[in-house]
Amino acid sequence: MCRTYGAGTGAVTALADVSIGFAAGAFTAIMGPSGSGKSTLLQCAAGLERPDSGMIWIAGTELTRLNERRRTLLRRAHVGFVFQSFNLLPSLTAEQNVGLPARLAGRRVSRTDIRSALREVGLAGREHRYPTELSGGQQQRVAIARAVVNRPSVLFADEPTGALDSQTSRDVLSMLRALVDTRGQTIIMVTHDPIAAARADRVVFFADGRPIEELVDPTSGSVLDHMTRLEAAAC
Numbered sequence: 001m002c003r004t005y006g007a008g009t010g011a012v013t014a015l016a017d018v019s020i021g022f023a024a025g026a027f028t029a030i031m032g033p034s035g036s037g038k039s040t041l042l043q044c045a046a047g048l049e050r051p052d053s054g055m056i057w058i059a060g061t062e063l064t065r066l067n068e069r070r071r072t073l074l075r076r077a078h079v080g081f082v083f084q085s086f087n088l089l090p091s092l093t094a095e096q097n098v099g100l101p102a103r104l105a106g107r108r109v110s111r112t113d114i115r116s117a118l119r120e121v122g123l124a125g126r127e128h129r130y131p132t133e134l135s136g137g138q139q140q141r142v143a144i145a146r147a148v149v150n151r152p153s154v155l156f157a158d159e160p161t162g163a164l165d166s167q168t169s170r171d172v173l174s175m176l177r178a179l180v181d182t183r184g185q186t187i188i189m190v191t192h193d194p195i196a197a198a199r200a201d202r203v204v205f206f207a208d209g210r211p212i213e214e215l216v217d218p219t220s221g222s223v224l225d226h227m228t229r230l231e232a233a234a235c
């Protein structure tokens with residue numbers, strides 16, 4: 001797929017003829033320098049943005065052929081999204097935040113499912129807390145529970161640990177890893193952090209709007225080596 005912003009001499013190619021697949025049940029990290037197209041890839045792959053050309057398949061359905069309404073429905077059924085800023089509503093409790101997207105979509109999520117999602121992210125007993133009564137890591141856990149409560153085919157995470165300290169980041173990453181290992185959740189995560197990327201099964205390195213290399217079964221050392229080599233090659 002391709003995605004260009006702007007036109008004429010000011011046009012920026014965010015994605016340059018990218019062809020990439022993500023295995024179901026696997027945890028993939030996307031890395032690369034600022035402006036290399038990582039967030040654009042996530043936005044297009046999640047159906048939040050349309051590429052200029054190409055196709056995107058999620059759970060057997062090709063997204064770019066769908067009209068806006070059907071794309072929204074497919075997204076609600078199959079996609080979860082977690083951002084660096086947790087995007088919780090401050091006036092709602094943890095439980096209400098987790099249930100909100102379904103409620104807005106006119107669907108019912110049972111209280112049992114909401115509580116079970118919060119339990120899965122380690123927040124049992126904190127269902128009635130408001131975001132200001134939770135730490136940053138706990139708020140991100142609520143955001144993750146909200147993203148996975150309807151069992152999406154894919155969870156997209158854009159810098160999910162970017163606003164957290166290193167110990168809290170480790171806890172959140174362990175939880176994402178557990179979602180992959182215990183329920184087979186497919187996760188695609190953009191990160192700048194080699195320690196975060198090392199928790200994935202595969203790391204794809206982007207440069208200039210395309211994937212240029214990848215690592216399977218990464219360690220933080222092998223990710224750092226790759227980053228150093230790619231940065232040296234770019235100079």
Ligand SMILES: Nc1ncnc2c1ncn2[C@@H]1O[C@H](COP(=O)(O)OP(=O)(O)OP(=O)(O)O)[C@@H](O)[C@H]1O
Binds near residue numbers: 005013014032035036
């Ligand atoms: N809405 C937009 N309008 C214009 N240009 C954009 C827009 N979104 C992204 N771009 C440009 O597309 C390119 C890719 O951006 P993108 O945000 O995907 O990169 P990234 O690798 O995620 O960067 P970062 O690590 O800094 O978040 C950049 O040159 C960026 O300036």
